[in-house]
Amino acid sequence: MASVTLSGIRKVFPNGFAAIRGLDLEIGDGEFIVLVGPSGCGKSTLLRLIAGLETVTDGAVLIGERDVTDLSPSERDIAMVFQSYALYPHMDVQENLAFGLRRRRTPREVIGERVGGIAGALGLGELMARRPGMLSGGQRQRVAIGRAMVRQPVVYLMDEPLSNLDAKLRVSMRAELARLHDRLGVTTVYVTHDQTEAMTLGDRVCVMLDGEIQQVDAPGRLYREPANAFVAGFIGSPAMNLAIAEVADGDLRLGDHRLPLTEAQRARVGARSQVIAGLRPADFALRAADVAADDGTSTAVRLPVEAEVVEHLGAEQLIVFPVDAPRYHAGPVAARTEDEETLLAEPARSRFTARLDVRREVRHGERVELFYDPARLYLFDAGDGRSLAREPAEAAG
Amino acid sequence: MAAAARPVRARSRRSPGDRPFGLSLLLWGGIVFFTILSAFPYLVMLSTALKSPQELAGPAHWIPDTIDLSGLQRTLADPSIWGYFRNSFTIAIGNTILVMVAGVPAAYVLARHEFRGRRLFLDLVLITQMFSPVVLLIPLFRLYKETGLLGSMEGVIIAGSAFTLPFSIWLLTGFFRSIPVEIEEAARIDGYGRLGILFRMILPLSVPGLVATAMYAFIIGWNEFIFAVTFLIASPENQPVSVGVFASIGKWDIDWQRLMFMALLGTVPVLALFATIQRQLDRGFATISSGR
Ligand SMILES: Nc1ncnc2c1ncn2[C@@H]1O[C@H](COP(=O)(O)OP(=O)(O)OP(=O)(O)O)[C@@H](O)[C@H]1O
Numbered sequence: 001m002a003s004v005t006l007s008g009i010r011k012v013f014p015n016g017f018a019a020i021r022g023l024d025l026e027i028g029d030g031e032f033i034v035l036v037g038p039s040g041c042g043k044s045t046l047l048r049l050i051a052g053l054e055t056v057t058d059g060a061v062l063i064g065e066r067d068v069t070d071l072s073p074s075e076r077d078i079a080m081v082f083q084s085y086a087l088y089p090h091m092d093v094q095e096n097l098a099f100g101l102r103r104r105r106t107p108r109e110v111i112g113e114r115v116g117g118i119a120g121a122l123g124l125g126e127l128m129a130r131r132p133g134m135l136s137g138g139q140r141q142r143v144a145i146g147r148a149m150v151r152q153p154v155v156y157l158m159d160e161p162l163s164n165l166d167a168k169l170r171v172s173m174r175a176e177l178a179r180l181h182d183r184l185g186v187t188t189v190y191v192t193h194d195q196t197e198a199m200t201l202g203d204r205v206c207v208m209l210d211g212e213i214q215q216v217d218a219p220g221r222l223y224r225e226p227a228n229a230f231v232a233g234f235i236g237s238p239a240m241n242l243a244i245a246e247v248a249d250g251d252l253r254l255g256d257h258r259l260p261l262t263e264a265q266r267a268r269v270g271a272r273s274q275v276i277a278g279l280r281p282a283d284f285a286l287r288a289a290d291v292a293a294d295d296g297t298s299t300a301v302r303l304p305v306e307a308e309v310v311e312h313l314g315a316e317q318l319i320v321f322p323v324d325a326p327r328y329h330a331g332p333v334a335a336r337t338e339d340e341e342t343l344l345a346e347p348a349r350s351r352f353t354a355r356l357d358v359r360r361e362v363r364h365g366e367r368v369e370l371f372y373d374p375a376r377l378y379l380f381d382a383g384d385g386r387s388l389a390r391e392p393a394e395a396a397g
Numbered sequence: 398m399a400a401a402a403r404p405v406r407a408r409s410r411r412s413p414g415d416r417p418f419g420l421s422l423l424l425w426g427g428i429v430f431f432t433i434l435s436a437f438p439y440l441v442m443l444s445t446a447l448k449s450p451q452e453l454a455g456p457a458h459w460i461p462d463t464i465d466l467s468g469l470q471r472t473l474a475d476p477s478i479w480g481y482f483r484n485s486f487t488i489a490i491g492n493t494i495l496v497m498v499a500g501v502p503a504a505y506v507l508a509r510h511e512f513r514g515r516r517l518f519l520d521l522v523l524i525t526q527m528f529s530p531v532v533l534l535i536p537l538f539r540l541y542k543e544t545g546l547l548g549s550m551e552g553v554i555i556a557g558s559a560f561t562l563p564f565s566i567w568l569l570t571g572f573f574r575s576i577p578v579e580i581e582e583a584a585r586i587d588g589y590g591r592l593g594i595l596f597r598m599i600l601p602l603s604v605p606g607l608v609a610t611a612m613y614a615f616i617i618g619w620n621e622f623i624f625a626v627t628f629l630i631a632s633p634e635n636q637p638v639s640v641g642v643f644a645s646i647g648k649w650d651i652d653w654q655r656l657m658f659m660a661l662l663g664t665v666p667v668l669a670l671f672a673t674i675q676r677q678l679d680r681g682f683a684t685i686s687s688g689r
């Protein structure tokens with residue numbers, strides 16, 4: 001087992017595209033780190049750079065104490081699980097599992113022992129003589145994981161290993177992976193699109209955008225204290241409501257709404273005339289009493305809104321209401337043009353989502369009053385999107 | 398479960414009966430037409446081969462009045478015919494080996510390595526196919542004379558495979574490209590180098606493509622004529638069937654029966670080859686025509 005250190009990594013592809021733009025990351029020994037970010041942000045590229053399937057343009061890759069920057073994939077002692085599984089189609093499961101060991105001149109008995117052990121652990125016993133073409137998606141996925149495990153590498157690299165599975169299988173395989181990691185404790189770098197996967201599997205989650213790291217933190221901290229507006233909008237589902245608010249008389253104006261600031265927030269906003277305001281859907285409630293702060297220091301803010309869309313999800317309901325304030329777009333616009341939501345909505349207006357309990361069902365088109373705790377208001381710099389929550393703390397410390 | 402699934406499958410698959418009758422008729426008409434068209438020369442050969450010289454001298458007609466097998470006897474009795482066949486095999490096999498040995502690595506590199514001018518190179522490879530071998534006959538003849546290749550089968554093999562190679566490289570490149578790159582990457586991580594991957598992944602996974610290409614090279618080699626007739630004119634002992642047929646043409650007369658029998662016999666090995674590996678071939682061409 002080993003740590004992985006990436007220092008000053010850059011990757012420019014031959015066509016001139018810079019997929020990774022200067023990146024430092026320290027992955028601890030035995031840590032399970034998850035890479036997330038929008039499509040095309042460079043997650044797979046980063047994984048392939050660690051694997052040695054691509055060579056870095058600049059910077060160094062260390063596995064443990066060893067500088068592996070110029071080593072081939074096989075010399076790095078890593079194993080990778082591909083999104084497409086990449087099983088060897090002309091070999092049966094047994095051969096697929098043993099292929100890497102045979103190359104390393106492992107004694108025959110050891111190969112048999114290890115392959116048998118892994119096959120048992122992953123429930124592949126009866127499938128050993130089948131070829132990948134004769135396996136179901138979930139079985140293939142288990143073989144792919146098994147193939148990575150038999151080698152006993154110091155680092156596992158997994159590129160969206162569960163994305164080809166149906167929802168139910170994904171949940172059970174996720175639990176399987178978590179158990180495996182608990183048992184083996186091998187350093188793992190895991191790419192996913194799935195928030196739940198990221199939050200449940202990761203010791204830490206690394207959020208990327210356009211080839212740069214936005215924030216690396218434990219899942220809870222990532223959710224509670226996003227470093228910038230992009231992370232705030234990316235982590236959490238439904239996504240955090242973000243819009244550009246004007247600062248007026250020490251409070252915020254968000255379209256027709258007035259959002260009061262606490263003393264601490266006012267200090268952080270300082271002389272800014274604009275900030276990005278963020279509110280999590282789950283922080284809204286239909287009754288003031290439900291959002292009262294524990295210590296009673298703040299009083300709930302009332303927000304009269306018109307429910308444009310209502311989705312009843314059984315245990316909860318989502319309501320969408322318009323807000324007359326400009327939408328916030330994280331990062332360069334080019335990266336987000338694929339987002340059809342962006343294309344459809346007019347930029348001068350935002351739509352906020354509130355996640356509410358179902359003690360009172362809201363009807364479509366109904367005018368309701370929502371409440372939130374002002375202390376739960378997130379504030380970000382309107383220019384670079386950085387969280388304002390961090391600044392005073394840093395200044396004070 | 399299987400019993401329950403079967404009727405559904407039967408319904409979902411389009412049986413030939415689903416096709417409108419007119420279309421079926423057109424389709425079958427087309428098939429019959431082209432079958433007759435391509436079988437026509439062979440029917441002529443067979444008809445001619447079975448007619449006695451006297452009958453041949455008379456007015457042309459399809460069905461021989463009497464079946465005359467003396468031509469076949471004459472052909473098979475001539476000991477030199479086995480030499481022709483052996484030479485054809487040697488040239489065809491030699492062509493196949495040379496084409497595969499040179500073509501597989503070339504195609505692998507072209508399929509997997511992005512380098513400047515890769516597409517241009519592939520286009521140039523194909524452009525060489527536009528030139529007829531005839532334009533090279535005289536220079537090659539002189540070259541061979543100097544190097545002592547004239548009159549040898551090696552010379553024919555070398556020249557022939559040079560002209561078989563381009564299309565073979567194209568075929569193989571297509572097959573190799575259809576193999577997912579991740580499989581190679583997984584093998585790289587598993588510790589295999591370029592050659593290991595070529596022999597343990599690429600080649601086993603492209604068997605249909607290899608068979609199709611080898612088959613193509615074999616047939617081109619078997620039918621080799623222009624180079625053989627030019628370079629082997631003075632070495633009858635090295636001539637293949639395609640040239641040996643000409644021995645039937647004497648100074649004053651032509652042994653039509655022998656000529657036709659030899660031509661027919663010459664197609665037998667290729668036919669047999671086709672029959673044995675036709676399924677491989679189908680799979681092979683399905684892969685490249687799927688455009689990957
Ligand atoms: N060989 C290449 N040449 C040029 N550009 C490339 C190459 N490979 C990837 N890219 C580009 O680099 C960027 C990052 O690609 P990468 O595959 O790492 O994204 P990703 O974060 O894994 O996305 P996804 O979530 O869709 O898998 C993309 O914009 C992609 O188009």
Ligand SMILES: [Mg+2]
Binds near residue numbers: 159
């Ligand atoms: Mg990817």
